[in-house]
Amino acid sequence: MPQTILAEVVSIEAATDFVNIVKLKPLIPAPFKAGQYLQIVLSDEDKRIFSIASAPNAELIELHIGAGPDDAYPRGALDHMSVNREVILEVGLGDAFLQHESTRPIILMAGGTGFSYTKSIADHLVHIESVNPVILYWGVKDETALYAKTEMETWAASYPNLQFIPVVENPSADWQGKTGFVHKAVMDDIASLAEYDIYLAGPFKMAGIARDDFIKHGAIKEHLYADAFAFI
Template sequence: MTIQCNVKTIEPLARNTYRIILAPQTSVDYKAGQYLMVVMGEKDKRPFSIASSPCRHNGELELHIGAADHNAYAIEVVEAMNHAYANNQTIEIDAPHGSAYLQSPSDRSLLLIAGGTGFSYTRSILDHCVSQQLPQPIYLYWGGKDSEQLYAMRELEKIATEHSNVHFIPVVEADEQDWGGKKGNVLEAIEQDFDSLSGFDIYIAGRFEMAGAARDRFVDHKLANKERMFADAYAFI
């Protein structure tokens, strides 16, 4: 369904990363973990995960868009959002989309894996789980090139402190002198921490190659159930 949206706010989250709040003129009924398409042209629709959760969004839709200099695909969307915001115009979206949403009901433990701004996908799922007071263990692994990219660290640490079943594990690739957390590849960090993933529902957002590698490695080496692994990338690879 195509919907016109007002651009309510645009603000930087980190280097080349922006939080955009859209106010749809028609309510959007979506599930935690789904995405929307920003309509840039008749045959040009660009997907972005919805970072807000369906239970706590007040009718608004939150996006986290990484728009680095080499990523014209995202930069053009941010520019269009800025233009609409400055000129009191609307942005058209097509929503909701995606089958990698939170599976319910399920009492299986949850493993949420995010690379970069793929965090927005896992944020929607985590926020929904917390708001619904789901009791099972929830592990969120978030990988970034450096700690600056992990822009929601304080938010996640607060959630983990307030909810004993939530565990947040940040991972950075850069060798930062003052970084006290895990370093390296986020999938390798998970492999080091778990002997078996057989009891988990696994949700993944990041580059297609990361999602593909996670499925291959976790099924082959960590007893993960392929049917209980969810990523929008799996519709294409």
Template sequence: MTISCKVKSIEALASNTFRVLLHPETPVAFKAGQYLMVVMGEKDKRPFSIASSPCRHEGELELHIGAAEENAYALEVVESMQEALNSDSDILIDAPHGDAFLQQSDRAMLLIAGGTGFSYVRSILDHCISQGLENAIHLYWGAREKSQLYAFEELSAIDSEYANIHFVPVVENDEGIWSGKTGNVLQAVMGDFSDLSQHDIYIAGRFEMAGSAREQFIFNKKAKVEQIYSDAFAFI
């Protein structure tokens, strides 16, 4: 469904990473973990995960967009939204999309995000919290530097408040000032779990990361293919 939206705000979350709040002219019913398409042209629709929770979004849709200069695909979207905000004009979205949404299950959950893939798992996590779900939840978020973990304080507070939620940040370049896990986020998961057969696994990041995770988890950690969810699987 194509819907007109007002751009309510654009805020820098970290270097080259922006939070965009959209207000659609008609409410968008979506599930935690789904995404929308920003319509840039008749045959040019660009996907971004909805960071909002479907039960606590108050009519607004939140996006986290990583828009470094070398990433023209995303940067052009941010620039278009900035123009719409400045001119009080509308943008078009097509929503909702995606089959990797939160499933109804009593199993433990493993949420894995690379970079701004965090927006996908944020929607799922916030929905679980708002619904009072007691499933064990382990959220692994990988970034090149700690500064790119823009929700670090928020997630650390959630980890402290909820006994069933465990936040594990992973930084590739620690520069000697990071005391947590370092390296690749998948390596961190592989080192912490011996058996993933009883987990529902949700993955957001680069396509190659999602594909590698599925392969490694199934062959090395007993994960079940039907319990691994990522929209990247539709493209690889």
């Protein structure tokens, strides 16, 4: 059940020219599952959706908000928050949360700021000492958008069953890694997706295309999880 809580804004920091990382301290415990989202309540009629980037056990709730100068929806949410201000949140929304009982290998696939969603699940898998093999693919338009690359490389290096694979759509001449659309990189690497639980977030177009292509590539529809599916 979603719960309405008050939280204090602890920090708002630019991770890139486009992405701000917001940290919030809930004034009462904020129950949610890894992979769920929240709404920032601007008014009764205006509630703005963002994935929760932190794991449920974390002290602070973390959000990664992508906002260009003309993106009124996320910009309005950012304008609503300032350090030390209290904001109203509705937490524990969405159905694309981690399936704890599953023993299947896991693919976490993020497009751009969809990384936030995968980060919550990734952190939680470490917290619960999951033994399921996990591959986190993070697709971005260019390298500057990989604001947590070093953190995720350290994450993967620390746990033998975890892998992190960044994928850059329009790479610079210096880029050594995978290129193109992130879901294509997944399909290039893995011959059949039949045995995987796949959790994905990112642009709606990506979610729709990846769902169709992944099913053709063997993925089982019931093992594909994305809240974007409810919006497209």
